[in-house]
Amino acid sequence: MNKSFFVTVFTFLCSVGVHAAALKISPVSIELAQSQQSSSLTIANDSNEKTNLQIRVFKWQQKGNEESYIPTNDIVVSPPALSLNGQQSYNLRVVRVNETAIDKEESYRVWIDELPTVVDSRTIGQGINVVLRTSLPLFITNPKSIREAKAQLLHQDGKSIIEVNNIGGRFIQLTSLKLIDETTKQSYPIEINTLNGYVLNGNVKTYPLNEKFNYIATHKYTIQANINGKDISY
Numbered sequence: 010m011n012k013s014f015f016v017t018v019f020t021f022l023c024s025v026g027v028h029a030a031a032l033k034i035s036p037v038s039i040e041l042a043q044s045q046q047s048s049s050l051t052i053a054n055d056s057n058e059k060t061n062l063q064i065r066v067f068k069w070q071q072k073g074n075e076e077s078y079i080p081t082n083d084i085v086v087s088p089p090a091l092s093l094n095g096q097q098s099y100n101l102r103v104v105r106v107n108e109t110a111i112d113k114e115e116s117y118r119v120w121i122d123e124l125p126t127v128v129d130s131r132t133i134g135q136g137i138n139v140v141l142r143t144s145l146p147l148f149i150t151n152p153k154s155i156r157e158a159k160a161q162l163l164h165q166d167g168k169s170i171i172e173v174n175n176i177g178g179r180f181i182q183l184t185s186l187k188l189i190d191e192t193t194k195q196s197y198p199i200e201i202n203t204l205n206g207y208v209l210n211g212n213v214k215t216y217p218l219n220e221k222f223n224y225i226a227t228h229k230y231t232i233q234a235n236i237n238g239k240d241i242s243y
Contacts, residue, residue, distance in 0.1 A: 031055040032143065034121065039103060039147040043111050046104065050086070050145075052121065053098035061124040063090050064101065066147070069116040071212040076204070083107040084117055084147065105149065113178040114154055116209050117147040146180075146207065154178030158208070160232045160243040162188060163215075164224045170215045171199065171232055175208040182206050185235040186216060192228040197221065 033053040041048055054060050064086045067078035087102045103119070123141040157177035163170050171188060175181050183206040187198040199216045208214045232243040 032060070032121070032123070032141075033098075034143060034145065037145060039119070039145065041103075041105055041147070041149050043108075043149055043151055046108070048103045050101045050103050050119070051098060052091075052093065052101065054093040054095055057095035059092060059094050059126060061090075061092050061126060063120075063122040063124060065089065065120045065122070066103075067118050067120065069118045069146070069209070071207075071209045071214075073212070074205075074214055078118055078120075081117070083115075086119065103147070111149060111151050112154075113210050114151060114180060115149040116180060117149075119145040119147050121145070144204075148180060151178065154210070156181055156237060158236060158241075160234060162230050162232065169218045169222055169224045171218065172213060172215050173208055173234075174213045175210055178210050180210060181208050181236050183208070183234055183236055184238075185233075187233050188218060188222065189231040189233060190228055191231055192225075 031054070033051075033055050035051045035053075039048055039050065052062065066081060066084040066086060068081040068083070070077045070079065083106055085104050085106055087104060091099055091101075093099060121143040123143075125140050155177050156179045157175075158181050159174045159176060161172050161174075163172050171186065173181075173183070173186075183201050185198070186201050187196055189196055197218055199218065205214075205216075234241050234243070
């Protein structure tokens, strides 16, 4: 993926005026074949201010709708920290240390933390303050793995949800999801973002329908989704 990601956030920490730089990050998602040892990640500081960055990698796991991030040494980023002057860019190396063969895709998150250039002495020893955190998905892929998902409407105890089951060996990414009542021609879209739209292999996620939806057993329903750029109906 060759897209770049622009992000500008202004925030205040501990009453100290600090602001986030305008970071341009490319690519916004990294995929490494299991035979590939490394890739590159470019970070550019498009502001006129110096920024300090810390880069870490975490194992990314999902259980239902819960996300967890576990420290790992399977993937390392070099260098793990750097300072970028205004209008400066740097190419980092993302290296796969654990080269064990995999059956299914492995998922990670690269955290890029922008640290404050001004430190409040009152916060020393209380951990690292972060002005801005950018999280990028990283996948180690098996070329034999395929993407396959199922989706269904479930209604129980007065609540209706769409259940998305990733039964394949690779992640799926939803960019849109909606329920169509074919009987009334009503559409019920679900808000999808860059985090809740990911369903990792082997995981099942649920997406609640809003209160405007009224389930009627005699009606016919269709689920429409865009998964990894493809429009699919269930």
